[in-house]
Every structure is written in structure tokens, then in C-alpha cells.
Amino acid sequence: MSQRNTPVPAEEVVAEACPLREVLDRVGGKWSIQVLVAVVRGPIRFTELERSIDGISRRMLTLTLRSLERDGLLERTVYPTVPAKVEYRATPIAEELHQHLVGLTQWAERHRSDVAVARRAYDLAAKATTGLTQPFGPRTNTA
């Protein structure tokens, strides 16, 4: 699609990439997305989250929740019963974000196999060069 060829206007690259980094800073953590996905389905309690997200530690769940709450993606409600009950729910902007993430999910599923193929090809070519020294060029198309 795009086919421009300036010596690369450095500042434009930054301008476009920067907001993306902001997103990743919120959602790029190891657990953020799974928490987000779980919470978007409806209000959910701490322990339920802990159970539905396999492998997460209490500590990381807390940290992730705090981080998302801090950014306004989650809302925390404490019911002062004994023992206490805490509920988390997604805010509107989180649900909106989630929609975009669904787009990414679909991309991933559409191209999962393409990526796998590319990966095998690459690793194979790499092994070829690392192994015996081939008569012709290394691992890439020498055009």
C-alpha cells in the first residue's frame, strides 16, 4: 500500500509510534490483557480473577489491577462486608480498547500459520549457515 521513499522523516515516525507505546505501557505487561479480557465480560471479584487466569500470582494480579485502575481502565468497588468483597468492572474506555484488541486477535488468528511457516523457514536457513558453510550466500535473498 504505502510506497513513499524519503530519507525517512524521523519525527513523523516518533509521532505515530509514541501513542502506541503509551498503549503498550498500559497493556503490554504479562497479565494485563488477560485481566482486561476477563473483566470486560462483566463485574468480577478478586478471587474469581485469580482462578480464571491460570498461573498468575496474587502479587501480580494485584499489581496489574492497580495499574489498570490507575489508568482509568478499571473501577474498583469495595463492599464493606466481613470478609470484605471487592469487585472490578471495566470502564467504557476499556471496553472501547477491548474492541480494538479484538481486531488484533483476528489478525493473529488469520496469520498464525503464516507466521509459523516464516519462523520455520528462518530457523532452517539460520541453521544452514551456522552449520556447514554453504557455497552460496548466507540466509537471505541476495538480490
Add this chain to the structure above:
Amino acid sequence: MSQRNTPVPAEEVVAEACPLREVLDRVGGKWSIQVLVAVVRGPIRFTELERSIDGISRRMLTLTLRSLERDGLLERTVYPTVPAKVEYRATPIAEELHQHLVGLTQWAERHRSDVAVARRAYDLAAKATTGLTQPFGPRTNTA
């Protein structure tokens, strides 16, 4: 939008979150996105990339490029001139991915201020509880 409330079907959460993690594994690195954005604009050489991405080291640029190439998002072409010339270009699936990322960018820009506000509110409330002990509940809505 969503308002279901089962004890959270754990496996569905995994099923939805997993492809997303795959995407992040490719693009979640500190530099991947900036490289992607730069490359999508058209074929570009190593040194041009190095110049257009501020703060990146030769090492990290190489690693990031290799990683993206391995996943079939970038294509590397070596022109055997002296000194050598290497060109990187985005593959179709990378451009497709880029489209989705643009969606995320727009979300980020739409809600940049909302997030900033939420953040200040949170930090302020936190400071309140950490500081003097307030007569009424901690930092969250006790419903």
C-alpha cells in the same frame, strides 16, 4: 456492552487472550513498533532506520529486525555491493497488522486526556491515604 456474569469460564478467557499475547510477543518489545512504523512507509536501509529511530542502539536495532524478519513481518534484501547495502521492507501481513495498530493509536489519542485525569486522581487519592489518616474510607468508592 457485555454484561454476562458466570463464575468466569476460565478457558474462554485463555482462548481470547492467547492470540493477543502472541501479537505482543512479536510487537511488544521496546523498539518493534517504531521499526514497524518506519518500515511500513517503504523500503529502508539499516542506517536510515538507525537515524530515524531516536535512541536505539545498533545492537537492539539488529535484534529487533531479526525478530520481525523471523516472524515474516519484514523482508531483508542484501545488495552485494561494496560496501554492502541492505534493505528492509514490510510484508503484506505486516501492513495489515499496521492497520490494526493505527486503530490503537487513535484510541490512545482519543483518550489520552482521560487517562491522564484518571492517573492524577488515583495518585492523589493514594497520597491521601498514605499521608494523614483520613476519617473516611481509603481511596475507593466504598459502596
Add this chain to the structure above:
DNA sequence: CCGCATCCTAGAGGATACTG
């Protein structure tokens, strides 16, 4: 039930020097 405090480790990423 919900969470904070503490300790610890692996690996991402920076700085720098060398090379076909």
C-alpha cells in the same frame, strides 16, 4: 477474602569495541 511487604532471579536492553 483481599492484599501488602520482602526477597530473589532471569532476561531485556544499554554501552562499547571489533570486523567483512
Add this chain to the structure above:
DNA sequence: CAGTATCCTCTAGGATGCGG
């Protein structure tokens, strides 16, 4: 020009135990 090799730092995240 376009990388590799080496070394070093720093922090995200895991394990565990206590407490309201």
C-alpha cells in the same frame, strides 16, 4: 555500511509469608 561479540545493569515478575 551493516552488522557481531562482550560485558554489565536494571527491573518485571515469581515465591512466600503476614495481616486486616
